[in-house]
Every structure is written in structure tokens, then in C-alpha cells.
Amino acid sequence: MRPSRFDHWPCQIARSADLLGDPWVPMILRECTYGVSRFDEFQQRLSIGRNILSTRLARMVEQGLLEKEPYQDHPPRHRYRLTAKGHGATLILAAMVRFGDDFLFEQGRSPIVLRDRETGRRLRPIVVDEATGEPLDPANVVPAAGPGFPGGARLAREWFQPTQADERSSS
């Protein structure tokens, strides 16, 4: 159905985008964070076709985002829960919430807020550098070859030679 797959690209962004590449997937993850776990409830809340939901859930289990467990024998019924990896992926959703607050909705008019489950306090996600706690300034963040970059140092230098950085930084 999708023309291109990115699940073997040597890049965290490519593989994450592949996992989340179908927008139903973040929607299902969102429902999971809210506590939804049963097929029928996903189906009703998202108004998603049963066959579409079924293939998405199966793929998310296969990819390790969800685990499927029986909760009833007659008739057999399963529920879906976030794995640790699935929970991890919801932090990408948190970044989406913030992006939406900042760029997709009128200020103070966002349809969704995030709250602390226990205290109810509003949480405002922001992406910072772990070492300093400073918010990442997107204009100052540049991708570079990591330790797992394929093809060795020479290819990494070629791929990441900063020929255009001067142009970009003037924007």
C-alpha cells in the first residue's frame, strides 16, 4: 500500500518515520496513552474501519509497539497494551503536541493538553539537550555521522561535508 519503506535505512529518523508513517499509528498510540485497550473501543473512538484497525494493530504488535494479551476466553478477546518501546514512541507524540501548540493552532486554543495522570497538572512538552537542559534551537542542531554510520569515516565525511551550511545559517 505504501510505495516506500524506510525500516532499513541507517537513520533513526527514517526508521521512526517508518513506524509512525501511517497517521493511524500515532492515533492508536494516543488512545493507548489514554487507557484504551480493546479493539471495539479503538474502533468506535477513532471511527476507523475494522479491517484497517486490524492490520494496524497486528503490525504494531509485530513491530513491538504493542503487546496483545487475552482477557476473555468465550468468545476469545484480546487487549492491546503499550510496551516499553510503545511508551517510548509516545514521547514523539508529546513533541507533536508541542509543535501543534506552537504552529498548528491559535495560541491557547489547542484541542488537546497533556496532564500528569496522578496530579492532573498540565504538562508542556519541550525538547531539550539532556546534558544542559537547554531547549534545542532547531537552527543550531545539525545531524552528523554517529558510531553506527555505515560505510566508514570517509563516506561519513562525504555525506556530511558542510558545503551548504553557510547558506542555511543565513536563513
Next chain:
Amino acid sequence: MRPSRFDHWPCQIARSADLLGDPWVPMILRECTYGVSRFDEFQQRLSIGRNILSTRLARMVEQGLLEKEPYQDHPPRHRYRLTAKGHGATLILAAMVRFGDDFLFEQGRSPIVLRDRETGRRLRPIVVDEATGEPLDPANVVPAAGPGFPGGARLAREWFQPTQADERSSS
């Protein structure tokens, strides 16, 4: 080409996922953060078909992620730059990088790292709560109705009644 659009859903996650729903879009944004701005360079670095790239770039301009500006008259040539909104979207990519570090690649073997453009220092993105600086604990973050939730307070209560939160918190 895509069966479902989410760009009118009342949810920051849905609309962000719609913007990034085609994995070529994060790939193009990644190249932009690196400084790539010209059609041919996107095309070569991503090994993407020219027609696919052309439609993606046009849509990203239309959506306000990129701006297109002429840099040559004979023959006419354009380059593409991130707008403020496009820069903002790259923070979702930063969250993807961290997710990939934590869940998609062997520890310390990620193909990509993020660096400070000026100092070269490695940046490790992490999603925190802006008020406290505490890392978001995905198991403790729950979506709720915001000020822009459509349909008023009653619908918000129905939609977000915590019927299953007890089950979820036991996982």
C-alpha cells in the same frame, strides 16, 4: 494516494502526523537541517524519484514548512529553506532521533547523532516538562481536553472519562 487525511482533526497529534505522514517529509526536513536546499541535491542524497520529490516539496511549501526562493534566473532555479514552522517540526525529528537511540539501534551504535552547529558538541534530545525540567514519564502522561476541544465540556468529559485508566496503569 493516502486513504485518510487527518489535517482537520481537532488534535495536535493528528495534524502533526498528517504533516509528517509520508516518511519522505521527515527525510526532506532532515536534509534541510543539514543545509541541503536545491532540488538536485535532495534528489541525489535521498535517491528519490524526481516526480515524488517535486510533489512533496510543493506540498511542504503549501503547508508552510518550506519556503521557495529563486537563486538563478537563466535557467530559473529555486532553493528551499525551512520556515520557522519547518524548524519547529525538526524538533519532532529530534524526538525521533532519541527514540531511535533508545529503541531501534543497539546502544551506542546509532547511525546519526545530532551536534551543535557552532561548537560540534553532541546534543542528546530529551522531552521534558517545560515548567519543571523533569523528563516526561510516558506512563504518567495522559491526554485531556484543552481549551480548543470542540463540542464543549460535556463532550470533553465523555471523551476523556477515565474508564480504563486503572487497567492501563497496571501495565
